[in-house]
Amino acid sequence: MVTGVDPGGLDVGQKDRSTGRIQAYTKIWAAGVQASPLGRILAEQSDAAVDRAGRVSVLPDCTLPGHPEVFVVGDLMRLDHLPGVAEVAMQSGLHAAHTIARRLEGDAGQRPFRYHDLGTMATIARFRAVVHIGRLRVTGFAAWLM
Ligand SMILES: Cc1cc2nc3c(=O)[nH]c(=O)nc-3n(C[C@H](O)[C@H](O)[C@H](O)COP(=O)(O)OP(=O)(O)OC[C@H]3O[C@@H](n4cnc5c(N)ncnc54)[C@H](O)[C@@H]3O)c2cc1C
Structure with missing residues (x-):
């Protein structure tokens, strides 16, 4: 694991133990990103699954299985192999907002989230x-x- 980064290189180690240093001015981070721990908490409280990155599998309308009142959007959401990019986050956020607004007007119909690339x-x-x-x-x- 990389435990430290500075202009001259990387420190590597395991947990509390240092195992060495790699000298490098140029570093390319390819370890990906991890979703917020909130994802696992949500999954534990519902029937939703989480993937390796900690993203929560949601129903087509971005809600948690068995919890239509809980929306998971953006990077925390796993749906249709959509990538973790800003446009997905903005559009899924809007989808949730529009769904809530419609419900307040008495329309409880479920509409799937459709991503426009x-x-x-x-x-x-x-x-x-x-x-x-x-x-x-x-x-x-x-x-x-x-
Ligand atoms: C280095 C990097 C470069 C990227 N470049 C691009 C790019 O060029 N183009 C692109 O489209 N996308 C890019 N992305 C992806 C894009 O940033 C994300 O897809 C987008 O920000 C996701 O939005 P979000 O609202 O789901 O999550 P975020 O933007 O991560 O927002 C989540 C917010 O929740 C807060 N939070 C977390 N836990 C808690 C908590 N317990 N309580 C309160 N607040 C909490 C966090 O602090 C954060 O502010 C990049 C991502 C990274 C890491």
Whole structure:
């Protein structure tokens, strides 16, 4: 496990024991991200499963099985192999908000969350980004402006 990072390298070890150091100015973090521990707590309180990253499997309308009053959205949500990106988080959040608003108006119908893939944007440095929208590929400053 990486236990420390500084400009000159990485410290590695196991739990409280240091096992060495790797000198490196350039580090590429490829260990992924872990969902909030809240996911496991929610899963324990319902019939939902959690995956290796700690994401909670939800019903098509983003609610917990057996708990239509609990929505799980964004990075914590596991649904249809959707990626953990900002657009999924925003759209699933809106879906939950609209569902709650409809319920308050007396409409209890369940509507599945449908993700609209508007493309992918990633900021990779100051004033530099990568944008993929359909067949459009833009990089650099123009992509950052987008
Ligand atoms: C390094 C990195 C780069 C990324 N780059 C891109 C990119 O270029 N494009 C893209 O589309 N996506 C990118 N993502 C993914 C994007 O950031 C996430 O998909 C998005 O932020 C998910 O939104 P969210 O609201 O689900 O979670 P988050 O944005 O993580 O928000 C969750 C919030 O909940 C808070 N929280 C957690 N636990 C508790 C608690 N117990 N009580 C109260 N608050 C709590 C956290 O502090 C956090 O503020 C990147 C992610 C990382 C890590």
